[in-house]
Amino acid sequence: MSSGNGNRKCRLWRWRSSPLRRRDDIVEAWVMLAVWVAVVVGGTLAGLVTTHAADQEFARQRAERYSVAAVLLTDVAPATAATDGMDGRVPAKIRWTAADGSTHTAQAPVPGGLRAGTSVMVWLNARGTLSAEPPSVAEGAFESALLGTGAALGLAGVVVGAGAVVRWRLDRRRIDEWGREWDLVGPRWGHKTG
Structure with a gap:
C-alpha cells in the first residue's frame, strides 16, 4: 500500500512544493x-x-440520389484483373430516359459480361447526372x-x-x-x- 502511495507522489511531484522544483x-x-x-x-x-x-x-x-433503369448499348466484356478495383464493373455505354421524358447517353460502370440491350440500374443525383450509389x-x-x-x-x-x-x-x-x-x-x- 505504501509503495502505491509513494508511486502516486512520484508522479505528482511537479505539483508539490519542493526546493528542487523549477x-x-x-x-x-x-x-x-x-x-x-x-x-x-x-x-x-x-x-x-x-x-x-x-x-x-x-x-x-x-x-x-435515385436509381433508374438504363439499357446497355454495347456488349460488355467480362471483368478482368484490371477492373477489380471497380468491384467487377466495366465502363460501358448506356442510355436512360429521365423523368421529364428526355433520353440521355453516357458511359457508366456496369457488371462485366452483359450483352447489349440488357437492362441495368444506374444512379442519378438531384441534377439528373450519373452518380455513385449512395x-x-x-x-x-x-x-x-x-x-x-x-x-x-x-x-x-x-x-x-x-x-x-x-x-x-x-x-x-x-x-x-x-x-x-x-x-x-x-x-x-x-x-x-x-
Missing part, C-alpha cells in the same frame, strides 16, 4: 495536463462532430464511425506531438541551465582528496 517543471506539468485534456475532450468532440457531419452527408446523398444506412454508419475515429486520432496525434515538442524544448532548457550552474559550482569541487 519553473520549467511547473510549466511541463501544466502542458501535460492540457495535452491530456485536449486529447480526451477535443478528440471526443472532433470524433462526434465528424461522425455527425458524415451521417448527415450520407443521409443527404440517400435522399437526393451508401446504405449500415454502410454510412460504418464509414461515419471510421471518419470520426480518424478525426479523433488525428487530433490526438497533433496534440501529443505538440506536447512532445514542448517537453523536448523544456528538457533542452533544463539541461542548458544545469550546464550553466555546473560551470559555477564545478570549479569549487575541483579539489582532489588524498
Whole structure:
C-alpha cells in the first residue's frame, strides 16, 4: 500500500512544493495536463462532430440520389484483373430516359459480361447526372464511425506531438541551465582528496 502511495507522489511531484522544483517543471506539468485534456475532450468532440457531419452527408446523398433503369448499348466484356478495383464493373455505354421524358447517353460502370440491350440500374443525383450509389444506412454508419475515429486520432496525434515538442524544448532548457550552474559550482569541487 505504501509503495502505491509513494508511486502516486512520484508522479505528482511537479505539483508539490519542493526546493528542487523549477519553473520549467511547473510549466511541463501544466502542458501535460492540457495535452491530456485536449486529447480526451477535443478528440471526443472532433470524433462526434465528424461522425455527425458524415451521417448527415450520407443521409443527404440517400435522399437526393435515385436509381433508374438504363439499357446497355454495347456488349460488355467480362471483368478482368484490371477492373477489380471497380468491384467487377466495366465502363460501358448506356442510355436512360429521365423523368421529364428526355433520353440521355453516357458511359457508366456496369457488371462485366452483359450483352447489349440488357437492362441495368444506374444512379442519378438531384441534377439528373450519373452518380455513385449512395451508401446504405449500415454502410454510412460504418464509414461515419471510421471518419470520426480518424478525426479523433488525428487530433490526438497533433496534440501529443505538440506536447512532445514542448517537453523536448523544456528538457533542452533544463539541461542548458544545469550546464550553466555546473560551470559555477564545478570549479569549487575541483579539489582532489588524498
